[in-house]
Amino acid sequence: MLRELENKTTFIVGSEKNAGKTVFLNYALNTLREAGVSPAFLSTGVDGEREDAVFGNAKPRILAKPGELVVTSQSALNACDADFEILQVFPSRTVLGKTALAKMRGEGHIEITGPESNSRMAQIIDSLRCDFGARTILVDGAAGRFTQVSGVDGAQFVYVLRVEKYRVASAAQSLQLIYELSKVPAGPHAENSAALRVDGALTEQKAAALPADAEIMLEDCTKVFLSLAQWRQFAAKRRVRFEKKFSLIFAVANLYDITREEFLKLLKDFPREKLVFNPYCDK
Amino acid sequence: MKDFIAFTNFDWLLERFRPLTPSGRLAKEHLSPLSKNELETEFALIADFIALAKNSPVRADKIEFHLNRIPHLDALPLAQADSVEIFAVKKFLSNARDIFALLPPALSKKLAIKWSCSELLKELSLGGEGETFHVSSSYSPALKKNREAMSSLAAEIVSCRKKRLEQLKKTYGLDFAKRDFIVLEENAAQKLFGNPDFFIEPYDSSHLTLKPVPGAEYLALSSKRDALLRTEKEEEAKIITALAKKIAAHSGDINVYVEKLGRVDLLLAKARLALKFGMKRPQICPSGGAIAVKKGRLLPLEQRLQAEKLDYVPLDCELGKRVCIITGSNMGGKTVALQTVGFLQLCMQLGFYVPAEKYRAPLFDALHFVGDTASLGKVEGLSSFGLELYSFMQAWKDKERHALVLLDEFARTTNSDEAGALLSAVVQAFCARKNIYSLISTHFSGLEAPEAGFYRMKGFDNAAFEKRGAPAGDLRGQLRQINKFMRYELEENCGRRANCDALNVARMLGFDENIAETARKFMEDK
Numbered sequence: 051m052l053r054e055l056e057n058k059t060t061f062i063v064g065s066e067k068n069a070g071k072t073v074f075l076n077y078a079l080n081t082l083r084e085a086g087v088s089p090a091f092l093s094t095g096v097d098g099e100r101e102d103a104v105f106g107n108a109k110p111r112i113l114a115k116p117g118e119l120v121v122t123s124q125s126a127l128n129a130c131d132a133d134f135e136i137l138q139v140f141p142s143r144t145v146l147g148k149t150a151l152a153k154m155r156g157e158g159h160i161e162i163t164g165p166e167s168n169s170r171m172a173q174i175i176d177s178l179r180c181d182f183g184a185r186t187i188l189v190d191g192a193a194g195r196f197t198q199v200s201g202v203d204g205a206q207f208v209y210v211l212r213v214e215k216y217r218v219a220s221a222a223q224s225l226q227l228i229y230e231l232s233k234v235p236a237g238p239h240a241e242n243s244a245a246l247r248v249d250g251a252l253t254e255q256k257a258a259a260l261p262a263d264a265e266i267m268l269e270d271c272t273k274v275f276l277s278l279a280q281w282r283q284f285a286a287k288r289r290v291r292f293e294k295k296f297s298l299i300f301a302v303a304n305l306y307d308i309t310r311e312e313f314l315k316l317l318k319d320f321p322r323e324k325l326v327f328n329p330y331c332d333k
Numbered sequence: 334m335k336d337f338i339a340f341t342n343f344d345w346l347l348e349r350f351r352p353l354t355p356s357g358r359l360a361k362e363h364l365s366p367l368s369k370n371e372l373e374t375e376f377a378l379i380a381d382f383i384a385l386a387k388n389s390p391v392r393a394d395k396i397e398f399h400l401n402r403i404p405h406l407d408a409l410p411l412a413q414a415d416s417v418e419i420f421a422v423k424k425f426l427s428n429a430r431d432i433f434a435l436l437p438p439a440l441s442k443k444l445a446i447k448w449s450c451s452e453l454l455k456e457l458s459l460g461g462e463g464e465t466f467h468v469s470s471s472y473s474p475a476l477k478k479n480r481e482a483m484s485s486l487a488a489e490i491v492s493c494r495k496k497r498l499e500q501l502k503k504t505y506g507l508d509f510a511k512r513d514f515i516v517l518e519e520n521a522a523q524k525l526f527g528n529p530d531f532f533i534e535p536y537d538s539s540h541l542t543l544k545p546v547p548g549a550e551y552l553a554l555s556s557k558r559d560a561l562l563r564t565e566k567e568e569e570a571k572i573i574t575a576l577a578k579k580i581a582a583h584s585g586d587i588n589v590y591v592e593k594l595g596r597v598d599l600l601l602a603k604a605r606l607a608l609k610f611g612m613k614r615p616q617i618c619p620s621g622g623a624i625a626v627k628k629g630r631l632l633p634l635e636q637r638l639q640a641e642k643l644d645y646v647p648l649d650c651e652l653g654k655r656v657c658i659i660t661g662s663n664m665g666g667k668t669v670a671l672q673t674v675g676f677l678q679l680c681m682q683l684g685f686y687v688p689a690e691k692y693r694a695p696l697f698d699a700l701h702f703v704g705d706t707a708s709l710g711k712v713e714g715l716s717s718f719g720l721e722l723y724s725f726m727q728a729w730k731d732k733e734r735h736a737l738v739l740l741d742e743f744a745r746t747t748n749s750d751e752a753g754a755l756l757s758a759v760v761q762a763f764c765a766r767k768n769i770y771s772l773i774s775t776h777f778s779g780l781e782a783p784e785a786g787f788y789r790m791k792g793f794d795n796a797a798f799e800k801r802g803a804p805a806g807d808l809r810g811q812l813r814q815i816n817k818f819m820r821y822e823l824e825e826n827c828g829r830r831a832n833c834d835a836l837n838v839a840r841m842l843g844f845d846e847n848i849a850e851t852a853r854k855f856m857e858d859k
C-alpha cells in the first residue's frame with residue numbers, strides 16, 4: 051500500500067495531536083527507502099519541539115539519509131547532526147528562522163518544519179517538484195487540517211487516527227465521513243453551470259435551506275461541517291461536487307484499548323483495503 | 334495623491350510593472366515623484382535598457398533570469414552567521430556577478446557598477462560552483478579528516494545495527510528493520526519482562542511498547558560518533574565564523590550591489606513596460622509651460638476597449654492656459670481626457686515613459702483630484718458633495734506648491750444653479766492663483782473666465798449617425814454604437830458652443846422614445 055506514495059505528494063493528516071503522524075512518516079520513509087525511493091519531506095508549520103507542546107510526550111525524530119531533500123527551519127538545520135547542502139531559502143519565515151531546503155550529504159536526525167499558510171506550502175511543493183526534481187514528497191501535516199491537501203495540485207493524503215475505546219464510535223464515524231467526502235466528484239465550477247455554489251461552511255442550518263434535487267458546488271471537503279448522519283441525509287437528495295479534489299489513499303488506525311475486530315464492526319461501510327492498522331503492532 | 338492615482342487608474346500600470354528582485358519590489362512600493370535631474374537621468378537610462386532589450390533580447394532575458402534569482406539579504410554584517418545566511422550571500426553574489434557581466438560596459442559605467450567580490454565568491458564556492466552552499470571539507474584539512482572518520486564510522490554503525498536487529502529477529506522473531514519500536518500484546522510480551530535486550534513501556538491497558546536496547550558495541554560506536562560530531566560542529570563553526578568575517582569585510586560592496594541591482598531591475602522593468610505598450614520618453618518643460626499631448630493613451634481604457642473590439646481614440650491637445658475648461662456630451666470623453674492627462678503626468682513624474690507619441694509638461698509639486706471620490710471607495714461619513722468640497726479644500730490649501738488639479742464635474746450632485754455659481758467662483762479663484770494648473774471638466778457651458786482656455790469634446794456625429802446608424806441591440810451593442818458615432822477629439826471651443834447630445838445618447842441607450850420626444854419638445858420651447 052505504501053507504494054502508492056511513490057511519485058506523488060502525500061500529506062499525512064492526523065485526527066488530533068499525537069495521533070501518530072510522525073511515527074507513521076518514519077515508517078513510510080523507511081519503506082520507501084527500501085524500495086529505492088529517495089523521498090523529500092517537510093512539515094506543516096512549526097512543530098519541531100522535542101516534546102509535544104500540548105501533552106508533553108516525547109516527539110519522534112526523523113532520520114534523514116544522504117541525497118534526501120528536507121525542508122526545515124534555519125535553527126533545525128543548525129541543530130542537525132549530519133552534513134547537508136543548502137539548496138534554497140524560501141521567503142517564509144517562522145519563529146525558528148527562515149525556511150530552507152537542504153540536501154542531506156550524510157545520515158542524521160533532523161526536526162522538520164514548514165510553512166503555515168496553504169499558499170506558501172503550495173509554492174514550496176511546486177519548487178521542490180519543478181526546480182529540484184523531487185518526485186515523492188511527504189508532508190507531516192497538521193491535525194485535522196485538510197485544506198493544505200486541496201491547495202496542492204495532484205496531492206493526496208493518508209489519514210492517521212487515534213482510536214481510543216471511550217470514543218471509538220465518533221472515531222469510526224469521522225473516518226467514514228472522510229471516506230465518503232473523498233468519494234465526492236470534484237472539478238472546477240464552470241461559469242455556465244447550473245450548480246448552486248455554496249460559499250463558506252456547509253452547516254446543518256445552511257444544508258436544510260438548500261433545495262433538494264439541486265446540484266451543489268462546495269469549495270472543498272473542509273467546508274462540510276456536518277456529522278456523518280447529516281451528511282448522508284444531505285447527499286442522498288442532492289448531487290454534490292467539490293471544486294478541489296480530495297484524495298484519500300488510506301487510513302492508518304492506531305488503536306488504544308480496543309481490538310481490530312471491535313473497530314471494524316463499527317466500520318461496515320468503509321473499504322477494508324483502505325484501512326491499515328498501526329504498522330508498529332505485532333501479534 | 335491617492336485619489337489622483339485612483340481616478341487615473343494608475344494602479345493598472347503598477348500591476349503590470351513587475352520588478353523581480355526584493356529591493357526592486359520594495360522600491361516599487363515606495364515609488365515617489367522624482368526631480369527634473371533625476372527624471373532626465375532615469376529616462377536616458379530607460380532608453381539604454383530599451384536598446385538592450387531590443388538589440389540583445391537574449392542578453393536581456395538572461396539578466397531577467399538572474400534578477401529573478403536574487404534572494405533577500407538581511408542587513409549586513411550578518412547578525413546570525415550560519416549556513417543559511419551564507420547561502421543567501423553566495424546566491425546573491427553569484428547572480429550579481431552574472432548580471433554585471435551581462436550588462437554592456439557603457440551601461441555599467443553609467444550605473445557606476447564595479448564588481449569587486451570575485452575573491453569572496455571564490456571563497457564561498459569551495460564546496461562547489463553554483464548557488465548552493467555547504468560547509469565543504471575543502472575548507473579545512475581537520476574537517477576533512479574528521480568527516481572521513483565519521484563516514485567510516487557510519488558504515489560500522491549501520492553494520493552493527495543491522496547485525497543487532499538480525500540477532501533480535503532470529504532470537505525473538507521481532508523485526509525492527511523499519512521500526513524504532515514494536516507494540517505487543519501484554520501476554521505475548523510477558524516473557525520478555527526483565528530481558529536486557531529491550532526497553533519496555535506501557536502502550537495501553539493491554540499492550541506494551543518494546544524498544545531494542547542497542548547493545549554495548551553499538552553504544553561504544555555511537556559515543557565515538559558523538560565525539561567526532563562535536564569536533565565536526567566545532568570545525569564547521571570556525572569555518573562559518575571565518576566566512577562571516579570575510580562577508581562583513583565586503584558588506585559595503587554588497588550593500589552597494591543590492592542598490593545597483595534594484596536599479597537595474599527597475600530600469601529593465603520600466604523598459605519592458607515601455608516596449609510592451611509603445612511608451613515614449615516625455616519632455617519636461619519649465620514650470621508654467623503648457624501641457625501638450627499627441628496621441629496620448631489612457632492604457633487601462635485602451636486595453637479594455639481593445640478586448641471588446643471597440644475603437645479607442647487617443648488624445649491630442651495643447652492646453653496653453655493655466656485654467657482649462659473642457660465641456661462635452663454625456664459619454665463624450667471629458668472625464669477620459671482628464672484621466673489621460675493625469676495618467677501621463679503620473680507616468681512622467683514617477684519616472685516611466687508615457688503612452689503617447691509626445692507628451693510635454695512641466696513638473697508639479699502636487700497632484701490633486703477633485704471629483705467623485707466616493708466612487709473611488711473613499712467614504713468618511715461625508716456625502717459625495719461633502720467629499721468633493723473636502724478634496725477641493727485640500728487642493729486650495731496648497732498655496733505654495735505648484736499643483737496640477739483635475740476637477741471632474743465639480744458639484745455634479747447639487748442643484749444646477751448653485752453648482753454653476755460654485756464652479757464659476759472656483760474658476761475665477763483658480764485664474765487668480767498662479768501656482769495652480771487646472772483641468773476642469775463640466776457640463777456648464779456659460780462659465781465666464783477671460784483668462785481660462787475653453788475646449789470641447791467634439792461629441793456625437795449626428796450626420797454620420799443619420800447616414801449609417803442602425804438599431805443598437807443589447808447594451809453592448811448600444812455602447813458599440815455610441816463608440817462608433819461619438820467623436821472623442823478635443824478641440825478649442827472659441828465660440829463656447831454647448832453640446833446637445835444627451836437626447837441622442839439617451840435614445841441609443843434605449844431610452845423610452847415618447848419621453849425622449851417630450852424632452853425634445855421642451856428643448857424647442859426653451
